[in-house]
Amino acid sequence: MRPITIIIPLILLFFFSGCALGKKEWPSAVESEDTFTLKLMATAVQNNCIFMKVVVDGASHRLYRATIQYEYVGDGGGCVGCPFVPRDVVHFTRNQTEFDMSGNTLSLSLCGIDQDKEYRFRVAGKSELPASPIEYTDVYVTTP
Template sequence: MKSFSFKKCFLLTLLMVTLLSVTGCGVKMWPSPQNNEDIFSFASITGRRTGECLKVAVKINGAFKNVDNLSLQFQADGDGPGEGCPTCPFFPAIRKQFTPGSEGIQSDGSTFVFSQCGLDPNKSYRYRVVGRNIYEALGVVISDVYIVTP
């Protein structure tokens, strides 16, 4: 009778170890949002120079209501400090944040329009737009780099 009880304990222990080891198997990665309803992207970005101002219009695809802020990052092309050349890597010397609903940004549904003034009217500027989602885990959306000439 003792051998039967020993076999039973051994099998139960073996079954428990197997179950515990199997539950640890599988893909191991950090959880990520699966809900595409919360994600947005840039459909189009257009910039226009008028004198010393740059006016930018951003059209959003997806959850435009989840835009926390839009950051305009720009750099003058030239020889001065903080300036770059058209073929140099883009390093934004100036960053300006625009929060939907605040002063300085206008929105019409999924289109956001803002402007930055005080630019040198004789220089070309390279710029990009970075959008932040209200859900930080979804990260940022970064546009291509665009060039506007005087």
């Protein structure tokens, strides 16, 4: 047998087996560059609308979608001491005019509510990175 017929397959085997070695894992978000948190800074209820200012700390450029989750408090709705179960949601994506982001401050509004009712709500934010978790503000209550 020729030595070249043995050496070439061994070289090829060594080369291709080396391609499968090493630690492989899905890419994950870099905490300081890819994540953000949401904090509700101000709300106002007027003209059947709730106006909100939300501060996006961290990678605000990664915020792709904001969602207002809400429920009214009272008959057929939730109660102040009950777990928050949003009965309605409104989505805003980065390419909509209602998605008003200035610096790291996001301005949102929810219209069509009854000003005489009490509402519980929170804002959720989804990153443009699919593996990133959804971020939420605390749950807040409006007063009629």
